[in-house]
């Protein structure tokens with residue numbers, strides 16, 4: 321059999337960002353409104369700094385305003401909550417993202433619940449979680465939404481397909497399962513206590529791996545021809561004698577590529593879609609806050 325098709329998240333996200341940029345341009349020209357995204361980073365985690373810089377760059381490229389707030393690691397929780405209250409009130413800010421993970425002395429759930437649900441572009445606030453579950457007007461978490469866009473682009477109608485989501489986090493696994501259910505998939509959420517995970521995964525037409533364990537999903541777990549979305553971003557040491565690190569997903573790519581029908585690479589798969597969907601959510605949030613219609617994006 322020939323190798324799996326690579327699902328090109330860089331290319332797809334570039335197209336999505338182009339469509340967002342065109343709509344931002346229209347909003348600015350016709351309504352004098354510029355969508356604004358506030359990103360809050362607490363502490364100096366190098367990986368988080370890289371992500372925040374790349375979000376800022378993409379936000380500005382798309383014609384939106386970017387407000388980055390960098391706070392020291394020992395910022396008291398109430399100071400962060402006060403900053404969020406100000407952003408909630410700021411009419412130039414349509415989207416608010418507090419970079420996770422937060423330092424241990426800060427209660428992340430409390431911070432998430434302090435964000436105005438209308439500005440919660442991560443889709444982590446209980447109001448948005450509930451609306452997604454109930455099929456309402458939610459802001460949808462970026463990584464699952466970006467993964468769904470790639471799946472629909474590849475497969476078209478997902479109705480009746482068997483989908484197995486590995487991982488049950490609030491950020492990826494649970495919202496991913498909700499979205500796939502909305503698309504009429506038969507959805508299984510597998511996790512660390514799942515018995516015979518390989519047998520469960522072997523049923524799947526769609527596999528979404530979101531566990532954070534480097535190359536855990538093996539090629540022989542996959543049904544031939546299935547579509548694999550690899551959400552994992554794991555930095556691991558290069559094999560000796562090479563030095564330094566490389567990024568790998570939660571799927572053993574070299575094995576999977578010989579079995580799957582299509583697969584997202586790491587990097588260049590889901591990661592860039594996450595940022596594009598963050599921009600999309602900011603545009604959607606801005607339009608809703610100003611009671612403006614949006615073209616389908």
Ligand SMILES: Nc1nc(=O)c2c([nH]1)NC[C@@H]1CN(c3ccc(C(=O)N[C@@H](CCC(=O)O)C(=O)O)cc3)C=[N+]21
Nearest residue numbers: 371417418419420421442587588589590591592594595
């Ligand atoms: N409140 C919050 N919202 C988030 O959405 C959020 C967060 N916190 N904390 C950290 C994770 C991680 N995340 C990524 C975004 C883009 C790439 C990305 O663009 N990756 C590229 C490059 C990867 C690289 O070279 O490091 C790729 O996969 O091709 C990866 C990971 C968003 N996160």
Ligand SMILES: [Mg+2]
Nearest residue numbers: 424426427428
């Ligand atoms: Mg905490």
